[in-house]
Amino acid sequence: MLSDRASWGLKAAAIGGLLFLHLPILLIFLYAFTTDERTYQFPPPGLTTQWFAVAWNRADIWPPLYLSLKVAVISTAMALVLGTLCAAAMARASFFGRDQISLLIILPIALPGIITGMSLRSAFAIMEIPFSTWTIVLGHATFCIVIVYNNAVARFRRLSGSIIEASLDLGANGFQTFRHVLLPNLGSAMLAGGMLAFALSFDEVIVTTFTAGQQSTLPIWMLNELVRPRQRPVTNVVAIAVFVTTFVPILIAFYLTRGGSETAGGGK
Amino acid sequence: MGTPARSRTLLMTNAVEFLSVSRLFGTVRAVDGVDLSIKAGSFFAMLGPSGSGKTTCLRLISGFERPTGGTIRIFGQDVGRVPPNLRNVNTVFQDYALFPHMNVRDNVAYGLMVKGVDRRTRHAKAEEMLALVKLDSYGDRKPAQLSGGQRQRVALARALVNEPQVLLLDEPLGALDLKLREAMQDELKALQQRLGITFVFVTHDQSEALSMADTVAVFNNGKIAQIGSPADVYARPRTRFVADFVGSSNVLDPAMTRALGGPEVTASLRPEALRLVPAAGATLCGTVTGLRYLGPSVRVTVQMPFGVLGVMVPAGSPCPEPGSSVCIDLAPDALHVMEDE
Amino acid sequence: MTRPAILAPRGPGDRVSALFWRHPRLFTALLLAPPLIWLGVVYLGSLAALLLQSFYSIDEFSGLINREFTLATYAELFRPQNMDIIIRTLTMAAMVTLGAAVIGFPIAYYAARYARGHWKAMFYLGIMLPLWSSYLVKVYAWKLILAKEGILNWAVDSIGASFILSGILALPVVGGNSLSTSYIGTWMVFLYIWLPYMILPMQASLERVPTSMLEASSDLGATQFQTFRTVILPLALPGVIAGSIFTFSLTMGDYIVPQIIGNSARMIGQAVYQLQGTAGNIPLAAAFAVVPILIMLVYLTIARRKGAFDAL
Numbered sequence: 073m074l075s076d077r078a079s080w081g082l083k084a085a086a087i088g089g090l091l092f093l094h095l096p097i098l099l100i101f102l103y104a105f106t107t108d109e110r111t112y113q114f115p116p117p118g119l120t121t122q123w124f125a126v127a128w129n130r131a132d133i134w135p136p137l138y139l140s141l142k143v144a145v146i147s148t149a150m151a152l153v154l155g156t157l158c159a160a161a162m163a164r165a166s167f168f169g170r171d172q173i174s175l176l177i178i179l180p181i182a183l184p185g186i187i188t189g190m191s192l193r194s195a196f197a198i199m200e201i202p203f204s205t206w207t208i209v210l211g212h213a214t215f216c217i218v219i220v221y222n223n224a225v226a227r228f229r230r231l232s233g234s235i236i237e238a239s240l241d242l243g244a245n246g247f248q249t250f251r252h253v254l255l256p257n258l259g260s261a262m263l264a265g266g267m268l269a270f271a272l273s274f275d276e277v278i279v280t281t282f283t284a285g286q287q288s289t290l291p292i293w294m295l296n297e298l299v300r301p302r303q304r305p306v307t308n309v310v311a312i313a314v315f316v317t318t319f320v321p322i323l324i325a326f327y328l329t330r331g332g333s334e335t336a337g338g339g340k
Numbered sequence: 341m342g343t344p345a346r347s348r349t350l351l352m353t354n355a356v357e358f359l360s361v362s363r364l365f366g367t368v369r370a371v372d373g374v375d376l377s378i379k380a381g382s383f384f385a386m387l388g389p390s391g392s393g394k395t396t397c398l399r400l401i402s403g404f405e406r407p408t409g410g411t412i413r414i415f416g417q418d419v420g421r422v423p424p425n426l427r428n429v430n431t432v433f434q435d436y437a438l439f440p441h442m443n444v445r446d447n448v449a450y451g452l453m454v455k456g457v458d459r460r461t462r463h464a465k466a467e468e469m470l471a472l473v474k475l476d477s478y479g480d481r482k483p484a485q486l487s488g489g490q491r492q493r494v495a496l497a498r499a500l501v502n503e504p505q506v507l508l509l510d511e512p513l514g515a516l517d518l519k520l521r522e523a524m525q526d527e528l529k530a531l532q533q534r535l536g537i538t539f540v541f542v543t544h545d546q547s548e549a550l551s552m553a554d555t556v557a558v559f560n561n562g563k564i565a566q567i568g569s570p571a572d573v574y575a576r577p578r579t580r581f582v583a584d585f586v587g588s589s590n591v592l593d594p595a596m597t598r599a600l601g602g603p604e605v606t607a608s609l610r611p612e613a614l615r616l617v618p619a620a621g622a623t624l625c626g627t628v629t630g631l632r633y634l635g636p637s638v639r640v641t642v643q644m645p646f647g648v649l650g651v652m653v654p655a656g657s658p659c660p661e662p663g664s665s666v667c668i669d670l671a672p673d674a675l676h677v678m679e680d681e
Numbered sequence: 682m683t684r685p686a687i688l689a690p691r692g693p694g695d696r697v698s699a700l701f702w703r704h705p706r707l708f709t710a711l712l713l714a715p716p717l718i719w720l721g722v723v724y725l726g727s728l729a730a731l732l733l734q735s736f737y738s739i740d741e742f743s744g745l746i747n748r749e750f751t752l753a754t755y756a757e758l759f760r761p762q763n764m765d766i767i768i769r770t771l772t773m774a775a776m777v778t779l780g781a782a783v784i785g786f787p788i789a790y791y792a793a794r795y796a797r798g799h800w801k802a803m804f805y806l807g808i809m810l811p812l813w814s815s816y817l818v819k820v821y822a823w824k825l826i827l828a829k830e831g832i833l834n835w836a837v838d839s840i841g842a843s844f845i846l847s848g849i850l851a852l853p854v855v856g857g858n859s860l861s862t863s864y865i866g867t868w869m870v871f872l873y874i875w876l877p878y879m880i881l882p883m884q885a886s887l888e889r890v891p892t893s894m895l896e897a898s899s900d901l902g903a904t905q906f907q908t909f910r911t912v913i914l915p916l917a918l919p920g921v922i923a924g925s926i927f928t929f930s931l932t933m934g935d936y937i938v939p940q941i942i943g944n945s946a947r948m949i950g951q952a953v954y955q956l957q958g959t960a961g962n963i964p965l966a967a968a969f970a971v972v973p974i975l976i977m978l979v980y981l982t983i984a985r986r987k988g989a990f991d992a993l
């Protein structure tokens with residue numbers, strides 16, 4: 073007989089695996105309170121909350137934070153428009169080149185980030201485009217499109233196709249149908265896609281290092297601190313800020329799409 | 341509504357006309373050169389198996405499909421360039437297609453809202469329609485909180501509030517259980533008679549089509565196999581397909597028709613036109629091979645020397661055992677000659 | 682008659698909608714145009730630029746890019762030190778994939794077969810949240826863990842197991858001075874970061890194994906182990922392959938983890954990054970970046986044949 077209950081070994085391995093996935097993050101929180109700023113000594117010799125104030129007053133943190141927020145907001149907005157348009161077109165009846173188009177949308181996340189980054193870098197070099205906020209946005213919006221697209225297309229699939237026809241049938245034109253029927257049903261999926269795109273853009277570092285030049289986003293600032301640490305607990309405070317800034321939108325996205333399959337397997 | 345003059349003009353007008361209409365999907369001829377006219381104020385059923393083109397015809401009327409060839413007229417006007425939202429035709433969808441994010445009242449009032457009717461008027465109208473379908477107190481509920489039958493009524497009210505010239509119903513009773521379906525059949529018929537609106541009804545259920553419609557069009561392979569009154573289609577099927585699909589006729593090949601005393605042609609023979617008779621004096625005898633109880637009657641399968649026949653015997657009357665010999669008799673006009681397909 | 686059969690258009694909205702209705706392809710084309718122009722120009726254009734750059738070369742004296750077609754840059758990839766980088770990267774990607782499959786399987790199996798209700802939701806979130814949460818923060822966490830004075834060494838010392846750790850670090854090639862400067866350390870961090878990408882497709886393919894099939898197997902007399910080996914594993918394989926696409930590709934393209942945790946030996950990602958940046962040799966960087974593309978194309982072709990895309 074096949075038992076309906078897992079063996080202790082399997083259970084332990086599964087729970088152990090989950091702990092392996094989650095415990096390391098907690099250390100980030102712990103080290104933000106340590107009194108030791110030169111090493112990563114464990115257990116911490118003492119606890120203090122001073123680093124939050126120190127981080128707040130560090131002038132070199134704010135410009136990267138603003139840049140990251142700016143890039144994430146612009147990229148998300150562009151991805152929302154482009155990804156939703158694409159999903160709407162793909163939800164319609166089949167047309168020539170459909171499979172090729174879906175491959176093209178997936179490609180920016182299917183290939184490693186370094187390829188997207190290096191490709192953009194090559195293009196900037198050939199066309200002699202100077203680095204700016206917009207060169208960063210170009211890269212981020214490209215891989216954010218697929219996140220929004222995945223969410224929107226899954227929702228289109230779940231919507232009863234005939235509600236759009238029902239709206240037209242009842243006398244609404246295309247624009248009224250979009251406003252009164254499509255948008256209310258698509259809205260939460262778009263919001264979820266936007267949240268995930270924001271989170272992804274906000275902490276993206278690999279593509280960004282190729283498209284930023286001398287500019288510094290918050291993840292690039294963190295990366296520099298990792299390579300050449302100064303006040304280590306300050307880096308932890310920033311890491312917590314980055315973690316929370318991405319974690320909250322992700323949780324909201326899950327809440328918005330629960331019961332659906334939008335975000336499942338939607339790898340970055 | 342209801343003056344003799346108006347009724348007369350209505351009866352003389354065609355609500356919908358198809359002039360050699362075709363609709364191709366790739367190379368598939370979903371609708372293949374259909375000519376059709378639906379009288380204003382009638383209850384018209386499109387009957388056929390799935391894939392026969394009946395639903396595509398309905399979608400051509402509503403405007404969700406555009407004809408590949410031919411002309412469609414609604415009340416005399418060519419609608420070739422008229423999108424669905426500008427056709428005064430409404431649909432009750434097979435899955436009802438209620439808007440999940442709106443309550444029942446807003447669903448019903450939707451058509452009025454997009455036409456710019458003010459909130460109070462459209463809500464009053466919606467309540468009126470909900471009363472018509474006996475859902476007076478359900479306005480605040482969401483579609484998800486309704487049963488299948490209730491959703492069906494909301495879909496009906498939502499379509500009717502627009503006072504359409506033609507109401508299209510796409511298998512609207514398909515998702516309901518038998519009891520509810522029968523009740524809704526009666527209600528729909530009564531509603532249609534009361535409102536005088538042209539109803540075009542798509543179904544694959546022949547008893548539903550026969551019991552409700554004034555006119556039935558039987559579809560097969562994108563073409564109309566037969567069009568006529570229910571009695572006509574039932575009693576005088578034009579082709580083998582119609583005889584097979586509508587009811588449970590015996591379809592006789594020429595040799596069998598000959599054996600039963602008719603000319604040597606393909607014919608149909610209704611099982612209820614046959615009677616079991618005592619062996620004395622009878623010439624047509626065979627062996628009972630099966631019995632099927634159908635409630636009010638029993639269908640007896642008889643193996644005759646020239647083929648198999650189905651005979652309908654009223655329940656309660658004496659019924660032969662399987663394996664026993666029986667003889668049959670038929671009325672002289674029971675054989676109906678059919679065209680070759 | 683109460684109302685006409687055909688209504689007049691009431692404004693520009695109706696007219697534009699009617700135009701789209703009469704020309705549905707025009708509408709689809711209009712919807713697709715902005716995203717396709719974006720992806721076509723920005724993304725495909727960049728990929729083309731990457732290819733183009735890889736056929737340029739660098740002038741050794743001036744350090745300027747020589748915009749003439751040449752295969753010399755690709756030839757440079759075959760120098761021993763560059764081949765080392767490629768082989769090292771592929772080995773690491775393969776090891777990470779293997780490790781992720783082994784560690785991920787029990788989690789995926791438990792979540793798919795046994796977890797119910799709240800537990801199921803917990804497992805789902807428990808896998809999805811680490812997948813989505815900040816990459817850099819996760820890498821940083823491991824810098825803290827693997828530091829010499831950090832929690833791992835402390836824990837190992839506390840339970841008196843430091844001789845085991847020293848033994849592991851004494852291993853040739855994969856060992857090193859400490860975990861944070863060894864291949865083992867790099868491998869562990871990669872494993873941690875990409876593990877959720879392996880679990881999710883595996884779980885998806887395991888969910889599709891109907892319980893009745895397992896019952897049928899045991900009904901036919903298979904032991905639990907036989908059922909596992911002959912029914913569950915083959916059915917989970919497409920999920921493993923799908924997951925491996927992620928773990929392999931992501932490891933291959935990463936340059937941050939080996940830069941922060943590991944010894945000084947470089948991987949493809951680091952080579953690309955350094956060549957385009959400090960070295961200013963964009964053509965060679967581009968040629969290096971083409972390597973993962975080619976490998977992934979081969980990998981995807983094989984995966985497609987094994988039916989891995991159904992599990993995505």
